[in-house]
Amino acid sequence: MATKIPGWNAAKPGISSKGWSMHVPSEVTGEIGKTVTLPCTFTHPHNTFDKTLTAIWRVKEPYNGTVVFQCVAHSSSDLCKATAGTKNRYKLLGNPRQNNLSLQIDSLAWNDSNRYFCRVEFSGDIHDKYESRMGLRLCLIGKGMLKPFFFKFPVAPPRIVNISVQTGQDHAFHARCTAEGEPLPTLTWTGPQSSNLTSVSSAVHQVTRELQHLAHDGKYTCTAVNSLGAAEGAVYFYKFKAGGSSWLLALLFVALGIKLLALVVILGVGACWKGDSFMVSNSLSRQPTRESPYENLSRRINSISQSLQERI
Known part of the structure; x- marks a missing residue:
């Protein structure tokens, strides 16, 4: 339930404090990484209202809390256009013109756990503002979390979120869980x-422990324990050793050298074979053309007979 906040113009003709109300559940439960809907409906004393309407959602406290979502519709035919909370995680599911301000939140994170308050503002010829005073509590649970009826708050068995090996500012290796x-x-x-x-460092619902200055190769295991159970995660650490790997580098260079030598030999053989073929073809083309002995004899006989005729 909610009450009228200061700023409502009770003296304006035709306006009455009666007829205003807001309906929200006392608590809503959502799961980390998923989507949740925060229901909110209201009533107002006006038969119709087609002027500018503003829908607002706050956190922490009513009236002065941080605004996480706000949208404005300038007429009854306009959609409520978001002006705050535009991170694509907040979406108005309800239609404010139909007295519904229900909000959807996507990709829930631990810091979304809070108390939420919905508010509606009529502006124009009429200036009315109404907001839920108690609001609703958004409770979050993680994967595998349980919330039996006899627990006041959500409970959950431990779960390893991240485990890794990193290099710190001191250039040493550290394992983080x-x-x-x-x-x-x-x-x-x-x-x-x-x-x-x-x-060790901790945040809301999470704790991190760092194992510093890893010096030995092998498997490192992180164990998380609480009253509901235990969980384990492991990471393998192997430090690069230049001395132990020198023979591998030498073997690699030898293999590359052998391949390079074989390639040079193949190219040399190919070049020699092409050179011999070229020389053979040139020698064959450069051999002098031999004249037939019969042609030489006929030429001599013709020259002798010609000289005899000149003498006669």
Whole structure:
């Protein structure tokens, strides 16, 4: 239920404080990563209203809370155009002209857990504003979370969200493990001669433990435990060793050298074969043309007979 907020013009003719109401559930539960709908409907004392209408959703507190969504419709034929909360995660499902301000939130995250308040504003010839005073509570649960009737708050077994090996500013290798759960789980690292140097940081519903200065190759396991169960995640760490891999590099270079030498030999043989063929063809083309002995003899006889005739 909600009450009229300051700013309503009770003295305006034809306007009455009666007939205003807002209906929202006390609590809505959503799952992390999914979509949730926050229902909100209202009544007003006007038979019709086709002037500018504004729909608003706030968080934390009524009237002065942070606005997460707002849309404006200038006439009854216009859609309510979003002017705030335009991150594509908020969408007005209801039609404000039909007294429905229901809001949809996509891709839920832990920081969406809050108390939400819906509000409607009529402007133009009539200036009326109405907002839910108690609002509704959005409770979030993760995958595998349970919420039996006897729990006041959501509970969840632990779940490993992320596990990785990273290089820090000190150029050393560190293993990081992040887990979530309700109640917040306790994290421990195990591995080959694991170092006792760890650091812990926590956020809402999540905790991170970092295993610092990894020095030994092998499998490192992160275990998350709370009152509802346990979860494990593992990462494998192998440091690159230049001395141990030198023979591999040498073998690689030898193989490449052999291939290069074979290629040179093949190209050389091909070049020689082409050169010999060229020389043979040139020698054959350069051989002098031999005259027939019969042709030479006839030429001599003709020259002798010609000289005898000149003498006679």
